Amino acid sequence: MNHRSPSRILIMTAVEAEQQAVLRGLGSYDGADVQLAGVGPASAAAATAAALARAGQVADGAYSLVVSAGIGGGFAEVAGMGSLVVASEIIAADLGAETPDGFAGVDKLGFGSPRIAVADKLSARWAEALRTTGLSVHYGPILTLSTVTGTVDTARSLIERYPGAGAEAMEGFGVAEAARQFGIPVLELRAISNAIGPRQRELWKIGDALQALEQACAKLPEVLLS
Numbered sequence: 001m002n003h004r005s006p007s008r009i010l011i012m013t014a015v016e017a018e019q020q021a022v023l024r025g026l027g028s029y030d031g032a033d034v035q036l037a038g039v040g041p042a043s044a045a046a047a048t049a050a051a052l053a054r055a056g057q058v059a060d061g062a063y064s065l066v067v068s069a070g071i072g073g074g075f076a077e078v079a080g081m082g083s084l085v086v087a088s089e090i091i092a093a094d095l096g097a098e099t100p101d102g103f104a105g106v107d108k109l110g111f112g113s114p115r116i117a118v119a120d121k122l123s124a125r126w127a128e129a130l131r132t133t134g135l136s137v138h139y140g141p142i143l144t145l146s147t148v149t150g151t152v153d154t155a156r157s158l159i160e161r162y163p164g165a166g167a168e169a170m171e172g173f174g175v176a177e178a179a180r181q182f183g184i185p186v187l188e189l190r191a192i193s194n195a196i197g198p199r200q201r202e203l204w205k206i207g208d209a210l211q212a213l214e215q216a217c218a219k220l221p222e223v224l225l226s
């Protein structure tokens, strides 16, 4: 039989390079499983739900926390490249409708909420612990989009709609929605690889972001145990 601690956590990353960075950071900590979500909210939701369902079929296998972790784009002047953003809230920023008066979120349309609350005390503690690493850390909403932002106009309208947002990525809301449906608390962390705005892939600092992701995950065990 597989004996697992009841406080086991599930960490979902989009791609293998992120998964490896998370595993390097966790080191010898054996209270976490790190699984691949794939890219985008649909793949992330399906992969997370499948992982949670599989775990629920094993005695004592259920997870007590789900974490969406990886690299992401940072909003200028809030989260620079190589910095970290810990989510205070996870927002599906493009889930809604365009109208003549601008974007209307699913909440305005009467189809539920585009926002999922995080395990706030734990996420605030993680952000606090990360500040001791010397890395710059922003605690604020993280946006989930199916399409990476590629213009100044879109970046501006996102920050107007979601003041205080620090980062965007493509999986958080999918991971969080699966966790919500299983009744499990969620966190999201993004290490910033690029500035949100006009696409300049050659300027992405993926290595720095993966290193920051590793450092952030090295702090997670002590935060979970505190």
Ligand SMILES: O=C(O)c1cccc(C(=O)CC[C@H]2O[C@@H](n3cnc4c(=O)[nH]cnc43)[C@H](O)[C@@H]2O)c1
Residues within 6 Å of the ligand: 014, 015, 017, 018, 038, 039, 040, 070, 071, 072, 073, 074, 147, 148, 149, 168, 169, 170, 171, 193, 194, 195, 196, 206
């Ligand atoms: O090319 C590589 O070596 C490499 C290594 C690790 C990760 C990648 C990715 O491209 C990951 C895709 C993943 O990153 C998130 N992301 C990053 N920047 C943004 C952004 O500006 N807007 C939205 N998402 C972003 C996203 O979650 C992707 O799934 C490549």
